[in-house]
Amino acid sequence: MASAFIDDLEQEVQLCAGLLTFAKRLLRERRLREKIFEAVEFGEPAWDILLNLYIAHHEGKLVSVSSLCVAAGVPATTALRWISTMEARGQLRRHRDPVHKRRMFMSLSDEALSAMDRYLTALAA
Numbered sequence: 001m002a003s004a005f006i007d008d009l010e011q012e013v014q015l016c017a018g019l020l021t022f023a024k025r026l027l028r029e030r031r032l033r034e035k036i037f038e039a040v041e042f043g044e045p046a047w048d049i050l051l052n053l054y055i056a057h058h059e060g061k062l063v064s065v066s067s068l069c070v071a072a073g074v075p076a077t078t079a080l081r082w083i084s085t086m087e088a089r090g091q092l093r094r095h096r097d098p099v100h101k102r103r104m105f106m107s108l109s110d111e112a113l114s115a116m117d118r119y120l121t122a123l124a125a
Contacts, residue, residue, distance in 0.1 A: 020058040020119045027051045034073070045072040045082045053092070053108045054116045062105045065094075 030048065032074065052071040055064045063071075069079035086092045091112040097103040108116065 016058060016099050018124065020055065022118075022120055022124045023051055023054050023058075025069065027055065035053070045074045045079055045084060048072045049079075049082060050091070050112065053106060054113070054120075057108055057113060062072060063107070064097075065104045065106055082119060 027048075030044075030051075039097060049068060049072050049088050052068060061084060065080075065083065066076075068083060069076045072079035072082065074082075083092060091111055093107050095105045095107065097105060
């Protein structure tokens, strides 16, 4: 019984590691696309936000609102609008930094994390 549980757990860890690697590749491909097509703005800040928070979640990293704005690749005001919209839709959660009370961290909601797992699994298949 315990052996089956350990096997299932190992498979889940391998799947998460594979999805993390795939998400990082998608993000690198987006940055490469922007570099090669300098004059073209692809304008998908919501997707950049989701990818960055997905990767941060699986790497155990915290992402501040200001860092997320930079990662979105658009002006800060545009990124903040997207963050607010995605938070209102229940895709993102805001957490106060316990040390620096003015700084906020962002993360994916459980639903968004699950949706990203499903999407990346289907895309990688």
